[in-house]
Amino acid sequence: MTYKLVALDVDGTLLNDDHKMTERTMNTVMEASKQGVEIVLCTGRGPQNTIPFMEKMGLGGYVISHNGAATVEVETRKIIHQFEMDKKSLDPFMDYCRSKGVHFDVNTAFEMYVDNVDTLAGPVRHMYENFLMLPSNLPTWEELTEPVVKFTAFGEVADLDALFQEWSKWTPVFNMLRSGEYFVDLMHEQASKGNALKQLAAKRGVKPEEVLAIGNYYNDITMLTFAGMGIAMDNSPVEVKAAADAITASNNEDGVHEALVKYCLS
Structure with missing residues (x-):
């Protein structure tokens, strides 16, 4: 099978545990693109801290961001599609987080908001630095005119x-x-x-069996099962591996490189 579109998760997949894309993996992704494969990053990140990876590789096209909630064109930053949430339905979830001391952020396609930027410290601030994001203070729903696409709670494993x-x-x-x-x-x-991958593939005239997807976590299962070839990283939980068609090496062992060489590069 010749794969025309490759969807890559970012954290835990394209990037190693140091949040870095190795030269080996980057060069292999770029080679696949040169051979005519369309590369799409498909991530929980927002477009503003995903598109730079595409630009570093000299790639255009699209990124699927916020776990599929917003698809954005790389060159123009144009939002191709987004799934808008009902803002006021988030109120009880926000109240729960505040009562339990669980940090949260609210995301539009391009912006991220928290209750109070000035109180960000420790692991929370470190998390945003790792993800190359600096949030703003959350306005009232009436003042927030852009659609909300994702709400994220962040904290210790037991709390979550x-x-x-x-x-x-x-x-x-x-x-x-x-x-x-x-x-x-x-x-x-x-x-x-x-x-989101299904919509983009249809827009690009690509059949599901011509799509290859690589990911490592629960939010990747839907794209692994949609794609004609779904590949789980070796650092994936067992449930993710069970949903995949194949397993590649871990994100610290250039698993994306290994998979692309095996399935895409002639």
């Missing part, structure tokens, strides 16, 4: 386990998923990496 368990008992309003060990995301009920 309890939060996930509690919110799972609530009447479903949003798509809720673990996008990382320390993150729980809420999005529009139809927003997912798989749905």
Whole structure:
């Protein structure tokens, strides 16, 4: 099978545990692009801290950001599609986080907001620095004119386990998923990496069987199962590996390079 479109998760997949893209992996991704494969980064990050990786590789096209909630064109920064959340339905989730001391942020396609930027410290500030993001203070819903596409809770694993368990008992309003060990995301009920990838593939005239996807976490399962070839990193949880068609090396062992050489490069 000749794959025409390759969807790559970023953290834990394209990047190693030091949040770096190795020269070896970068060169292999660029070589796949030169051979005619369309590369799409498909990530929980926002476009503003995803597009720079595309630009570093000299790639245009699209990024699927916020776990599928917003698809953006690299060159123009134009939003191709976004899944808008009902802002006021977020109020009980925000109240819960505040009462439990769990940090959260609210995301539009290009902006990120927190309760109080001045109080960011320790692990929370370090997290934003790692992800190359500086949030702003959250305005009122009336003042926030842009659509909200993602809500993220961040904290210790035990706190997020309890939060996930509690919110799972609530009447479903949003798509809720673990996008990382320390993150729980809420999005529009139809927003997912798989749905966004399906829409983009159709827009690009690419059949599902011509799509290859590589990821490492629960938020990647929908794109791994949509793609004709879904590949899980060796650092993936067992449930993610079970959803994939194949396993590659870990993100610290250039697993993306290994997979692209095996399945895409002639």
